[in-house]
Amino acid sequence: MINETYRAMLGRKSVIRELSELAARMAGEKNGPEEIFDFSLGNPSVPVPEAVTECAVRLLRDQPSLVHGYSPTLGIPQVKEKLAASLSRRFGLSYTGADIFPTSGAGGALAHAFRLVTVPGDTILTFAPHFPEYRPYVTLAGCRLEVVPPDLKAFQIDFDRLEQFFTKDVQAVLINSPNNPSGAVYSAQTLEKLAGVLERKEREYSHEIWLISDEPYREIVFGGGTQPCPARFWPRTITCYSFSKSLSMPGDRIGYVAVNPESGVSHELAAMCGQVSRGLGHNCPTALMQLIAAECCDLTADLSVYETNMNLLYDGLTELGFDIVRPGGTFYMTPRAPEADAGQFSRRALAYGIVVVPCDTFGLPGYFRIAYCTDTEKVRRSLSAFRKLMA
């Protein structure tokens, strides 16, 4: 019979999708706003590097049997070696190919990571604000997602609240830095303090606690900074990565799980991903995208537009009286809404052509998200729409 769990989910539409669809409809209307500023979707706006295209064409023409043949269950060995070498060089850890499992983007990586270190019924802890999809991802893995309320001052971690939310059932802690939606970049100090908590809780509860680090925005950090590598602070870290933002290719569904070699069980966990995959029906991502990732993993698209846009918006909106924690990276920011109900504010903004997303489903009520992965001139023009809205 038809599965009622999934059937019931059909009714619950994502606010983000709803707003972006509304925006698309408004764009075609006669009496609507002059211009639509769609800040709803986190879809990278910069082109893929030319090197990716050339690499793809070359592989398709010169190595058809490698590209179109089955990839080994655990991924193409030389791809894994290259990804490991790049990680090791950049972050000072000693990854080898056996620590890496290629996946279909970060979503695929998370689906594997959850199942490696939890069983149904376990709790996974994360921090607000968080990507709303974490809830179905975790729930459909049979686990419970508990959300630690946000540190509103800097969107780092509120360690007092973390203490209150930690229970013996917590088997994994899920972080996402640089963060969607706040743009916050966890500092070395935050990561060190978090590791201290994990160490203490492991002793207290007499079981291992894993850190699952979702890092699709790792390469988008502003002011010339970098994201301190979470795995360097905690041996039991599983890094979930996607090339969707760094290479501007979300449609190509390529990422990986990297298990921290310092955990002592990294080869085993990476190999277990192949078993998890049998249940998820993944097998490996396409051989073509694996090979491209290996060749292009040290490149990025031209990501500078995101910082330009952030500066424009932060300065312009702050001047208009918005209260914003300045993002350290990503292509998002979360100003506080000037009224208590951010949903109502977002609907009011629509009349001015501004499409922003209320952060209630991100665990941050009273705030809204601006996804500024768009054209800089459009961002500039949006400021006068914001001005009219606030007048």
Added chain:
Amino acid sequence: MINETYRAMLGRKSVIRELSELAARMAGEKNGPEEIFDFSLGNPSVPVPEAVTECAVRLLRDQPSLVHGYSPTLGIPQVKEKLAASLSRRFGLSYTGADIFPTSGAGGALAHAFRLVTVPGDTILTFAPHFPEYRPYVTLAGCRLEVVPPDLKAFQIDFDRLEQFFTKDVQAVLINSPNNPSGAVYSAQTLEKLAGVLERKEREYSHEIWLISDEPYREIVFGGGTQPCPARFWPRTITCYSFSKSLSMPGDRIGYVAVNPESGVSHELAAMCGQVSRGLGHNCPTALMQLIAAECCDLTADLSVYETNMNLLYDGLTELGFDIVRPGGTFYMTPRAPEADAGQFSRRALAYGIVVVPCDTFGLPGYFRIAYCTDTEKVRRSLSAFRKLMA
């Protein structure tokens, strides 16, 4: 803590992999057989059509934002329309895009299909011989796989045994025709009789029973025949397809779920695939492969070599005294082993450079599988190795 279910699975190595690895090692040995005839893996041996390569290159160069941008959750609409139109034209059903959900190959399609129409604890019935991966696929979806013993005469369906295995817990029946490993092609008569059983059992148990039809070998049928379309015989059919064999591109991980429009709930079920995906961490297959599938879905690679190889092997081995049901399609056949223990026979064959797989894990003890997706001259030379083995 580390999930013990997946950890325990690490120890259990697939017989197929073990044998193919052994074959690879033997090939490098000095005192081994003159030539290795590796019939262990079902990896298509013919090249991808030139049209696929050209289509890929053109898309990469001309439509980068379509190729690299996020695909909609339920797949690219124009891709779904084209796949539906092709199915409708070929099989006389009225599919529309809303009945189709693109997936990462047939494995991905099955993972979705199981979850659409079962809940954990349900039983899925299949028929021996069967693809061994059905067991982990079904088990990790939380269901129980029950296997109806084979009809050894023709590898159609033993309807008396089916009757014995049908219980109220059976929510779905899984078929695979053309069949891996036997090469059998279910006849219209078999499918009609099966539909009759499903209809009767639905009344008897007062619940719907779904037919999940795994059809990656649909385009490889011998003697100018075609596979009768299972969906035409039963309204509640979910077709799981992969282009891996028809276009010879398993590494590209592209297939689909097609829900029979006659079920009356096909749009709903196809939409539910998007919800199932959130749990599986799939999202859509790559946009590039979706677009290629849409453009090339009516082409095939040159599949004629499989029939040439089948005829050579069938005639040659029958002459040597092997008892074989003549395959109607695929690139497999399952001769009866000349000794009761097919595993022992397979090990004996290794000394002659012949790598074949005992069918115990396919639910067919006493038989072995030959995967003849290989060079025809090699197949021809293998016959003298078989002759020596049998002498």
